[in-house]
Amino acid sequence: xxxxxxxxxxxxxLAAVWGSGRLFLVVLGALLVGAFxxxxxxxxxxxxxxxxxxxxxxxVLFVAVGCWSRVRWPGHPIGLLLVFTGYGWLAEDLITSxxxxxxxxxxxxxxxxxxxxxxxxxxxxxxxxxxxAARVVAVSGYVAGFGLTAVGALFSRTDPLIxxxxxxxxxxxxxxxxxxxxxxxxxxxxxxxxxxxxxxxFGRWRTTTPMRRREMAPFVGTxxxxxxxxxxxxxVRWILSVHPHWLLGSLNEIDRVALLALPVAFLIGRLRxxxxxxxxxxxxxxxxxxxxMTDLREALAHALGDRRLQLGPVGCPHPVLCRPQxxxxxxxxxxxPPHCDAGALWRPSGGGVRA
Numbered sequence: 001x002x003x004x005x006x007x008x009x010x011x012x013x014l015a016a017v018w019g020s021g022r023l024f025l026v027v028l029g030a031l032l033v034g035a036f037x038x039x040x041x042x043x044x045x046x047x048x049x050x051x052x053x054x055x056x057x058x059x060v061l062f063v064a065v066g067c068w069s070r071v072r073w074p075g076h077p078i079g080l081l082l083v084f085t086g087y088g089w090l091a092e093d094l095i096t097s098x099x100x101x102x103x104x105x106x107x108x109x110x111x112x113x114x115x116x117x118x119x120x121x122x123x124x125x126x127x128x129x130x131x132x133a134a135r136v137v138a139v140s141g142y143v144a145g146f147g148l149t150a151v152g153a154l155f156s157r158t159d160p161l162i163x164x165x166x167x168x169x170x171x172x173x174x175x176x177x178x179x180x181x182x183x184x185x186x187x188x189x190x191x192x193x194x195x196x197x198x199x200x201x202f203g204r205w206r207t208t209t210p211m212r213r214r215e216m217a218p219f220v221g222t223x224x225x226x227x228x229x230x231x232x233x234x235x236v237r238w239i240l241s242v243h244p245h246w247l248l249g250s251l252n253e254i255d256r257v258a259l260l261a262l263p264v265a266f267l268i269g270r271l272r273x274x275x276x277x278x279x280x281x282x283x284x285x286x287x288x289x290x291x292x293m294t295d296l297r298e299a300l301a302h303a304l305g306d307r308r309l310q311l312g313p314v315g316c317p318h319p320v321l322c323r324p325q326x327x328x329x330x331x332x333x334x335x336x337p338p339h340c341d342a343g344a345l346w347r348p349s350g351g352g353v354r355a
């Protein structure tokens with residue numbers, strides 16, 4: 001005798017309210033986490049008000065854009081990565097709290113945003129780690145960002161003589177040399193992984209179609225800028241072990257601006273994708289009018305964002321149709337060779353898609 005678990009489906013209005021309520025709680029949670037970190041920074045001193053505000057805005061913006069992405073594309077995992085990255089960024093400031101439990105949580109999450117950001121960059125734009133190299137880099141980032149941080153926290157018992165911090169409840173001993181070594185190893189590993197992630201992202205952008213490159217360009221450009229700044233900062237601080245305050249301060253400020261711009265760049269790319277879809281839909285009325293091949297090529301090139309696109313006949317052995325002078329040309333119906341059937345779509349040598 002089998003039993004079935006029945007699921008209750010809410011009416012569309014109630015489902016919309018329930019979905020909006022969950023998103024509201026997600027954003028509210030991000031604001032609360034940011035508020036804890038802001039209070040700790042403000043009471044502890046040494047942090048300008050602008051830095052505190054920008055930090056909260058950055059984290060909440062990641063969460064908000066991630067929630068928007070989940071609503072716009074429910075089955076797309078990239079939205080969850082944006083939300084987790086925002087929470088990870090806000091959780092790093094919990095280390096400034098005067099409450100022992102929250103402080104200990106902050107110690108364990110002091111580099112939470114780094115592996116999450118690596119995962120986000122490696123999974124863009126599909127939201128999935130599509131290659132073995134991307135999976136290896138992502139897993140290594142989590143091991144470095146969370147694993148080495150947790151191991152270092154075991155040997156970092158708070159010393160009241162040098163730090164006005166609460167007790168690190170996670171510590172089982174105190175060995176500053178071991179903790180410092182693990183910190184430098186973690187920083188160096190994250191630098192190497194950031195370089196690898198940048199090459200993977202750039203390679204994915206370069207090998208995709210021109211239309212997809214145009215959609216990915218804002219995010220890829222911002223992510224590469226963020227990666228370059230993070231690598232320079234990590235090399236100076238963790239590998240060379242020098243601390244020129246003016247250089248580290250400048251790199252840190254650029255890093256914050258680039259990180260703040262990353263969810264905005266993601267949003268711009270998604271809006272470009274929607275615009276491309278709308279442009280493609282506008283082709284249907286044109287096709288009903290049976291346009292000339294020249295008009296069709298122009299319309300397709302505009303919709304796909306590739307001015308090099310060429311139209312050619314199905315099965316034609318010639319890679320490019322030419323004018324009598326030999327220059328590449330847009331094709332008209334009168335130019336089809338007698339042995340070819342019209343209908344193929346390709347781009348000339350140098351890039352493009354064949355359809």
